Amino acid sequence: MIMNDIKLAVMGTEGVGKSALIVRFLTRRFIGEYASSTECIYRKRMSIDGRQLNLELYDPCSQPCEGKSNLNEQIHWADGFVVVYDISDRSSFLTATAIVHLIRETHLGVAKRDRDTDSVIFLVGNKQDLCHVREVDREEGQRLASECRCQFYELSAAEHYQEVVLMFSKIVRNASLGGKAKDRRRRPSGSKSMAKLINNVFGKRRKSV
């Protein structure tokens, strides 16, 4: 059986809930605070439509978008992109907007057809549970997504499980269908096993904000 490797980058500014979404997907749990000083790759073996996939999820544990070269590196590495912002933080939406544009610019050059990139960029407004302090309207997210031809979700890593799993499953499926034999450049460094992920989540704490 052919084993596909799917590489997903989860991007967005600091504190939007990238790790929370990944941990939700991988462990079903929501953990409030994480040690997040290092970037890492999580691996998961999945079965989609009866096909076995090796999923690699890159969590940059970002410092706010400081390195464009690093961002470019992520963009070249990945088959799919989950670009996350926090609906209660407008500046995170501005960062997400810049990231989505950068992905599209970078991938337009290499995609055979424009639509090749459409289904592998997902824009996610996280922290939907904080809608009482919302700073970004759902419509703004939708507009950006349709302008940049991304798929759009509003989610809450804190309160949703099924939706988060569905979102990741869908982008993995889309990325696997894209199936382009990509030029695998330098991969982001750092790799964590599931055991290490659990350690990271339960073992260490970050300062509360």
Ligand SMILES: Nc1nc2c(ncn2[C@@H]2O[C@H](COP(=O)(O)OP(=O)(O)OP(=O)(O)O)[C@@H](O)[C@H]2O)c(=O)[nH]1
């Ligand atoms: N209310 C609410 N809080 C959330 C949600 N998702 C994450 N958080 C909180 O937001 C903070 C940041 O979450 P992280 O998952 O560490 O965010 P991150 O994007 O990985 O941040 P960095 O690793 O610093 O880049 C934590 O305090 C989480 O508990 C959510 O859906 N709702």
